[in-house]
Amino acid sequence: MALVIAGERSGVGKTTVTLTLLASLCRRGSAVQSFKVGPDYIDPMFHSYVTGRACRNLDAVLTSEAYVQRCFAAHSQGCEYSLVEGVMGLFDGVKGVVSQEDCLINTDFASTAHVARLLDLPVLLVIDCSRLSGSVAAIAHGYCSFDSRINIAGVVLNRVGSDRHLSLLQDSLQALQLPILGVLRRQDNITIPDRHLGLVPTGEIPELDGVINRLADLGDTCFDWSKLFPLLKSPHSPLPTPHSPLPTPHSPIKIAVARDRAFNFYYQDNLDLLQNLGAELVFWSPLADGELPENVQGMYFGGGFPEVFASALAANRNTLQTVKTAILAGMPTIAECGGLMYLCEQIVDFEGQSWPMAGVLPTSAVMGGRLTLGYRRAVTLQDNFLVSAGTNIYGHEFHRSSLSVSPHQPLFETYRYDCAENMGTEGWAFPQNIYASYIHTHWGESIEIPKQFIKQCLRFVGGVGSRE
Template sequence: MALIIAGERSGVGKTTVTLTLLASLCRRDRLVQSFKVGPDYIDPMFHQHVTGRPCRNLDPVLTSEAYVQQCFARNSQLSEYALVEGVMGLFDGVKGSGDEGAGEEELLINAQCPTDFASTAHIARLLDLPVVLVIDCSRLSGSVAAIAHGYRSFDPRIKIAGVVLNRVGSDRHLSLLKDSLEPLKLPILGGLRRQDNITIPDRHLGLVPTAELPELNALINRLADLGDTCFDWQHLLPLLKSKPLPHRPYPPYPPSLSVRIAVARDRAFNFYYQDNLDLLQQLGAELVFWSPLEDAAIPKNVQGMYFGGGFPEIFAQQLAENTSVRDAVKTAILQGMPAIAECGGLMYLCEQIIDFEGKSWSMAGVLPTSAVMGGRLTLGYRRAVALQDNLLVKAGTTVYGHEFHRSHLTLNPTQPLFETSRYDSEENMGCEGWGLPANVHASYVHSHWGESREIPQQFLQECRKLASIETWK
């Protein structure tokens, strides 16, 4: 068993409630595995900071329904408790094909909510987990019962274990809320008062990542204090208890020529799915983590590079001033080293980043274009069809990914990697992605490789070609 923390809408405090639960559990020396519904990178950073264990993303768009089930089963069995943080409102998702194997009654229910594929509710059904509904009570009293009743009755396949009342104003306010909910016989599993001293700063792409918050440990301690007193632990602990689930072990891979991959990971580059890193290691790669911000050189004896997303625009000056690393990255790639660059990584391989204030900062200069920060947010799932053979996939291959950025390029590639469209419609989003030089895969589309082991296998195969010729020094 495990619990899913869901919200009745975005902004109700799911992350605060989740972190409060995790902090209090970990203070009790409990071993907890957390999960996050959807493609988000930043919330899982906070989970991992609290639990000391990588948070896993559960996203059937980026992977598959089967992969979501296997990922949960494989990772939850290694812990005493398991907790899943939802995304947006409980039934907010995208237009999908519906649950696999749904019966006639279930299909009828799906018709009521045709756009909840990849929603928190969808994950709850896939994993057969109960849901705790977080309700923002800051502007509610009696109406809380209508909300709770509506969410509990909307889809009878969803098991609402109880509610957490968030942003409660006073004892009197709490009493009114409890009185309103009492006829529903729906357990109140927690009540959090409005907290002026517990805030996590945010900026243009969401919360500020953990590595940039020097006071984070103090905040987590305050959350643990809150969690010790605001939850009904007698009812919560049995629900959170993890249990062994059947799962497929990772398939064995024959030994092959080992390769070392330089993975950029610091305050500028930190958007990575843990499953992607695990896959590289399972396929025989040694991951060498390094910092384009702080290090004086790229790691020695590596045969490939991986630049994830992040916030290079925030640290553009520091990246620009590290000229020895910029030059080394450019030299290595132009001499044939395979490199994956996603979103922020793509921006780093450009000639320049032009920040929100219009200042230009020199980057690695591998790609003949510049990344310009702007106010327009590009956000959403993507269906991407490869237009040519490239570092990761063959021409005609369809991959699914996610875009989330406020920059655009001054010059688009003449031979783009992908033709993209929205996942849940036929709307064409145009062409994007740089594959020249041929050993580069630079794209705004974030990918979760999931069960698509062919992608990291193809990347490592190209890296091993370099290793067989000469180890980079």
């Protein structure tokens, strides 16, 4: 079976342990499929960099419990090993919405524990031991006994300071008869830089190969592989039935997908759905390319860090004008978070400097210290080219910018996912061709969104300025 890497809380080193396992397995020539619990984009980038395979997000809020199971079953096929990195602490989740009346139960919904139960997988618990000795047993015992449905197969002791420290930890855990499957000493030569929204993405770390090689070296020696290998074997579940594609035109529908250092927050499942529905995805760079790709019929701007690269984006004036011209000509466009910021009149960075952007939306994206974070239930307030008014969409927000001007006719009324708290209105929509919002969405259980996008792209014939 596969294995879930969980932490006793955030910041204990789950990602380091996961990457260490992945790097060591891949060095051996193994085919490894990784997964990430939750809505995160950046950790999956590191997984994919190591494995050469797209990491898949497992999120029961953004999709469903059934989709989590189907996704895992589908993408574990053909791989020797499967590994799932958890999110936050093992039992940290949200209240689950279980009826149309919004009856709330189950405070660990969408948590690592929830996913482990859904997939019936054992858990490897990572414990930060930097400030622990004898108390490690109390922590481990609590996690093992809290939910009898969770099978904690063993622990990884992270940030162990010395042989003496390790001996104290081992002595404390001995009474529990809980296997110690890994020991990672404090590492000063293995660091991954971070900034205001988490880790710096892989494309911005020139020394990343060296870091991964050092992690592989560490993984070769710090784990009890004789006990880990049986846990990591992938299950052999039947593949789910794929979505049926729409009828495609004689030549493929071309959609320009912005992907570079400024825009790289995409769920691979969303990209796969567009391709399965008949689209040819043309990846391009708003940072480096002088214009849009030729003969595209739609644009998709994911999230990312446009504020970090605002100067370079602003300097590429021809591309900004080309994007604006295409949108004003009616090209269907989806823009999420960083993509929304790119379509604004300007981005105001953390230093207060303004940088001109595409100028499609009559507002500015202003960076600030306040973090907007959490799952959202968004109710569409007006018909648009993707969804009709009154539709519930489930998504996730994670940004430190805000808009200087709110839309007169907002796209969404938003609520916290796990309660009826109204978060206000947000999002811009031009009924025929623009869908722009801070809310990141996963289309795994919302296939009507990519279907409608493809249909609208079909109506935009011949590239910029030409319509049916």
